[in-house]
Structures are given as structure tokens and as C-alpha cells.
Amino acid sequence: MLTISNLTVFYGAIQALDSISLEVNQGEIVTMIGANGAGKSTTIRSISGLVRPRSGEIIFEGKPIQELPAHEIVKIGIGQSPEGRRVFANMTVRENLELGAYTRLQKKVEVSSDIEKMFTLFPRLKERERQSAGTLSGGEQQMLAIGRALMTRPRLLLLDEPSLGLAPFLVQSIFQIIRDINRQGVTVLLVEQNANQALRIANRGYVLETGNVVLAESAENLLKNDDVRKAYLGE
Template sequence: MVEQNSSSISPFLVVDDVDVHYGAVQALFGVSLQVGRGEVVSVLGGNASGKSTTLKTVLGLVSPSRGRVVLEGREIQGLSSPEVIDLGVASVPEGRRVFPEMSVYENLLMGAYPRRQEKDAIRSDLAEVFDTFPRLAERRRQAAGTLSGGEQQMLALGRAWLRRGKLICIDEPSMGLSPKFVDMVYEVLFRWKAAGQTILLVEQNARIALELADRAYVLQHGHVVLTGAAADLSADPMVQKAYLGAA
């Protein structure tokens, strides 16, 4: 059943009572969530909780065995990932997944490919990305595979921004990064939030994710076990004990 959103934010993305199976193994059990237009929503949980599967379901990388995924009023479950991307969704995947043999500049242009006719706007957006990430500007002709993990995460974020997606889906942006790079990544995400970007964020680092998010969902073993305003979840004893390191 679709969750009732008590806020005034209009639903942009709805995941409605979704089951997902990998063969005989069930990964999601009746998962429902909503993302309002201009809202940042975080999906939290430990390993094998189902949070990345939820994101992959939205992106068309896996198909639900039951339930619906609705984007701007259109059911998109069953569409391929390229078809979902064509509807205005951008992705920052887990592990960055840059094109290693291509240059930084070429990787960024791949993000802009769906809007390749907008040449002036793309030039402006490239300048914005290089201003945001000076390291990428310095390494624009360098092969992406030779960048550090933190630099590749910057590139993945820049590539998603070049897509100018209505919705940006981000999977584990802090994974494997030093605290310095985590701070740099989230500084950019806070800027995107301030600009009104709609974001669905999957993250194990619950503390920083809850600082960024408007609302959050907590998954365990493929089930939504908690949902609410991020500030309320930050104060929840269960969340504090399980995810925030409280005694």
C-alpha cells in the first residue's frame, strides 16, 4: 500500500509494496517509499538490508516480482535502465564505475550525452563542475582509471550533474573514502539540496546521511522497519544504537 505523505511536498517518486527476488532468494518484502519533488530521502541499513536493491529497482537494474515504481505519475517497473535514465533520472553508482580508459573530460561528456544538443548549457555546466572540483579541472585529460578513489567519486558526481536529472540516485557515496573526501562529497550534496535537487540516497554512514536528508527509511533484511523525518530518526534510540554508535 502506498505510504501517505503527510507533508505538502508532491510525490515525485513512489515505490509501492515492492518485492524483489534474486532467483529463489527474496531481497525485498513489500517495500514502500516516497520521494517528494525537491526532497532528499535517505535509505539506511546495514549489509544485506536491501537498500541497494531498492535503488537498483528504481533504476531498472532489477525488476520487481510484485509492486509498482511510479515516476511523475508513470509506472516504470519493467523498463530497462537506459529507458529510466531517458526519463530524467541520473545515477551515481556504488563503486563509481567510471570509464577507466577515457579521460576525465570524456567521462563528464558521457553524463551530458542525453542532452548533447544543448551545447551552450553543457559548456556552462562543465565550467560549474570544474569550479566545484578543481582536481578534475587539473586532470581533465587524465585517464579516469588513474584517479584516486576520492577523485573518481568526484567524477561520478560531476557526471551525474551533467545529466541534469530530475532525480539523482546515489549509492553509497562515502564507501571507501577517507574522511576528507567524505566531507568534500557531502559538501557538494548539501549544495545540490540547497539548489532544490531531488535526491534518493542509499548510505551506510547514517550520521551524515541523516544530516543531509529531509526524511529517511531504515531497512532490515528487506523490510522497512522505520521511517520518518531525518531529525526524528537521528533521535530514535534504535537508530542511535544500531547506526550512530550510541551506547
């Protein structure tokens, strides 16, 4: 579904990604793990068009997308929930969800039925429907950020650190939700600090170090791998 080959990204003179290649197949949950600065977010941001790669190719469903502007990439079916949630704090929960459906905002009936679907997925958001997003708790904001990304009707969902800064019991439920979303047919590319949890729900994983892929294995094997356990699972 998504194939990245030899992707190289610079921020000014600093190299963030050094010829990375990875692949996400239809229906999978693929996770990228690695330390801060390894290039996980940069990879995600290159896919969604927020960062322009210096070289390399990103192919989505057979078409190269690395030259497309970010809003076009959303239209062809890649949604992203960005790191740090970045909900529109000055707008209500409902308005945030509506913005997710920005490209089809004129189809009012369809949009409100999609919003109802989000409310069944995240009942907490229903209670907060008319509240401004800035007043939500961290966990609720994360749900809103994921819901907002799902409102773009993605076939591939990019999640950047969805569990960051959440209480442990919330982390559990966020991962449960990601699994549910995947079961409904959305392919997921997940970036996580919480490698343990991420590998438990993922099919495959990539380990990134300073802009390079150092390991690409099934999630099961990565969980068993001694180096990974030492470096990322804290054992």
C-alpha cells in the first residue's frame, strides 16, 4: 500500500533521514520505534507532505506522492494524528471533527453521520460535543485528534506518539482503540515511544536509529530480540 524507498530528509544542514526504506501493506499495523531524534516523526511528516524530502520516493497505492502538497495527500486517503495532538483549542469538539471532513463539508448529512460514528467510537467526545477543545483533558484531546484524522476517511492512518503524556490506564484504552480502528479496515502506521505496547498490537516493526532503519522484523520477533529488549523495552 505504501512503499518508501531511499528517503533522505534534511532540515537545513542537518540530516534527519538517511536513505530510509520501509513498507506498509494493506490491513497491517506497522510500528516505528526508536529513540528521540531517530527520525520517526520526520518519516511520518514526509509521508503527509509537511516535510519535503531531498531525495527518495514515497509511493502510495502505486502513485508517487512526495511532490504533492499536504492537502492533496489528505484527499487521496492518508490521515494523520500529529505529535502533541494539536487540536484546535479555540473551537468546539464538534467543529474540530467537522474540520476533519473539510474537503466534503458541503455534504452535511454525510458529515454528521460520520461525526456520530466518531461518538460511538469515543463516547467521551459525545459528552464534550459543545465544549471547546482546549478544555479537554490530555486523553480526550488525543481521542479528538484521532477522531479528527479519521474524519478525513483515511485508508492509511498515521499516528504520531498517540500515548505521549497520557495516564497509564488511558494508554491501554488508546491502544485498544487503535486495534479497533485497524479491524474496521484502516491500515495504521504507528510511531511510539512506548515500544512495548506498540509491538504488542503491531504486525511488523521497524527500529530506527539516527535516521537509519537498523532492524525490520515481525513485531513478535522484535519483542523477543535481546538488543531491542535492552534498548527500548527497558529490560
